[in-house]
Amino acid sequence: MLSQAYLEYRCPRCGYINAIARETVLDMYKEQSDACQHCQQKLEIIAANGINDQINLIVSEQEDGAK
Ligand SMILES: [Zn+2]
Numbered sequence: 001m002l003s004q005a006y007l008e009y010r011c012p013r014c015g016y017i018n019a020i021a022r023e024t025v026l027d028m029y030k031e032q033s034d035a036c037q038h039c040q041q042k043l044e045i046i047a048a049n050g051i052n053d054q055i056n057l058i059v060s061e062q063e064d065g066a067k
Contacts (some may be wrong), residue, residue, distance in 0.1 A: 009045065009057040011036040025055065033062065039060065 006019040016038035025032055025047040032045040042062040050056040 007055060007057060009037060009043075009059045011041060011043065012042040012059055012061055014039040018043075020057075027058065033046070 005006075005022055007022050007025060008017050008019050010017055014036060016036055018034070020032070025045065027047070030032060032047070034043050034045055035041065036043060042064060044060050044062045048056045048058060049057045053063050
């Protein structure tokens with residue numbers, strides 16, 4: 001199995017595939033904030049252990065609060 005330096009996740013808003021450094025998400029189950037590089041939507045990323053040592057990223061849109 002390759003040890004990836006980056007993990008990919010899909011923006012739930014526009015579908016763009018973003019990459020995040022693996023070391024950034026190593027803090028398992030802790031929320032990470034990032035923004036989609038395409039639509040600038042603020043995203044909340046939670047990493048979870050998947051099968052076979054894979055890391056699943058759960059991505060959801062973050063409320064801006066400035067509406
Ligand atoms: Zn996006």
